[in-house]
Amino acid sequence: MLKVGLTGGIGAGKSAVARRLARRGAVIVDADVLAREVVAPGTDGLTEIVAAFGDGVLTAEGALDRPALAARVFGDDTARRTLEKIIHPRVRARTAELTHGAPGDAIVVNDVPLLVETGLAPSYHLVVVVEAERERRIRRLVETRGMSADQATARIAAQAGDAERRRAADVLLVNDGPLDELNTRVDRLWRDRLKPYEGNLRLGVSARPDRRLHIADPDPTWPEQAARLVARIQHALPAGHAVSHIGSTAVPGLPAKNIIDLMLSVRTLEEADALAADLGAAGFPKRPGEWVDNARGIPGETWPKRLHGGTDPGRPVNLHVRVAGSPGWRFALLMRDHLRAVPEARAGYAAAKERWVAEHQERATYADAKEPWFDEEALAADEWAEATGWQPHP
Structure with missing residues (x-):
């Protein structure tokens, strides 16, 4: 099956792309959803987090207190790496399970916020990066997630930069306009690239090259x-x-x-x-x-x-x-x-x-x-x- 990695900086609009791809027929595997699933009450993931960070990261009901945990690890690289060693292997295992359970002709889109940071790009057939201008992202985070401008800026700074994500991108979707424009780009990507890519991969045939002879100018990329x-x-x-x-x-x-x-x-x-x-x-x-x-x-x-x-x-x-x-x-x-x-x-x-x-x-x-x-x-x-x-x- 065709495996697509979807990523983008916080506030860039990655979730909107995932929703549109799901409407077109893609199987979406959301790493954020899985990250919550693997530390739900009663899981060994939550038990290991409590052992590493203490009971102070639990709510009164015994669930993970995400704001409390975020406060513990934000700005502390050692604590962050400890948390990643608990969550990431479990998310990868669950991702593999869901992927293997998808139909053979599926286009499986892995929605992974830290795809670039974790070095996962080579494991996908195609990597799609969603990008938006920095000030627009800050405004979205303030308006839709209740963050202050300083909090939004700090969250953006903690992730990979745009240049690093672009180097990993086979497809770059710029989301600086209205949602309709983004949806049009996603639909075109689905029709012109993802669907024929999946068919070629399943049948084991190379994509047909353009029959016309054309010599392109040097491309620095x-x-x-x-x-x-x-x-x-x-x-x-x-x-x-x-x-x-x-x-x-x-x-x-x-x-x-x-x-x-x-x-x-x-x-x-x-x-x-x-x-x-x-x-x-x-x-x-x-x-x-x-x-x-x-x-x-x-x-x-x-x-x-x-x-x-x-x-x-x-x-x-x-x-x-x-x-x-x-x-x-x-x-x-x-x-x-x-x-x-x-x-x-x-x-x-x-x-x-x-x-x-x-x-x-x-x-x-x-x-x-x-x-x-x-x-x-x-x-x-x-x-x-x-x-x-x-x-x-x-």
């Missing part, structure tokens, strides 16, 4: 996008597997097709095949067929690999799975580093792309047109590597 994908892949696999950002989107300032190319290093292609199921479950299914790289300068020879795609229609991905140390693996890293380091080589590639786009309207003929340039780049990059003592670093 490509490395951040790649970093999120890398973290997601590494979370899905056993520890120790290197995943690299390669290709044109890994070279700052270089125009490129808006497709993130990544490379997973494996010891053998048999290991690659053994990892295919985990990659598919994470949203990167194996593409059918036999895939090889051109052996630069060696007629008739090829370098075998595996190729996986992404199921997210909003973020095209090619995941090349290559044996570490193989010629194809080395060339992918060498070309990336050569183009990063040598401005003339980078400028030459950008100019060549402009010519090829003018001459070719289809992806296949564009790819064929690049092959002679790649042969020349392989020679130039090898010379550069020998001169500089370059070593591959995934």
Whole structure:
């Protein structure tokens, strides 16, 4: 099933997004609700809290006195970490239970206020962040939650900042206008991305790329996008597997097709095949067929690999799975580093792309047109590597 992480700073409007997604058919798992459930009267969670903080955090009826507990932990990092060690594992266990109980074709949205702070982003197929301007958030907290302006400011300051949440966001929903505008954005997200993403994931097929050939201007967020994908892949696999950002989107300032190319290093292609199921479950299914790289300068020879795609229609991905140390693996890293380091080589590639786009309207003929340039780049990059003592670093 598709697992979506939903987060946002306090007062940003995350709950409004969750409600709208629920109306569209999403299964909502609310971490705040679960955090109350796991410390309800009679639970071992409440017993452990009392043992850690004393009877003063209980009401006269024996329930958790949340304002009293908040006063104990606010501004005290040691007390806060103690409380988190009690609540977070229980919330995660209950979340897993509810997720596993959802239908196989469900879109499960985990509403997690501290998703970024707790490092949970890589565990979801997609992370949606709701953001609003700071003064607007303070006003909402004063008007809807009865806080003073100082209390609202302190609560906001205690959470991750907007920049940190943006780095974790696959989707950023800005909520600085009326509710109708936010609902329209959520509906569009549901229709154009979440529903097709779920279908692709369930069927184990890659999202169909745009058939039109288009070279985009350099996007400074490509490395951040790649970093999120890398973290997601590494979370899905056993520890120790290197995943690299390669290709044109890994070279700052270089125009490129808006497709993130990544490379997973494996010891053998048999290991690659053994990892295919985990990659598919994470949203990167194996593409059918036999895939090889051109052996630069060696007629008739090829370098075998595996190729996986992404199921997210909003973020095209090619995941090349290559044996570490193989010629194809080395060339992918060498070309990336050569183009990063040598401005003339980078400028030459950008100019060549402009010519090829003018001459070719289809992806296949564009790819064929690049092959002679790649042969020349392989020679130039090898010379550069020998001169500089370059070593591959995934």
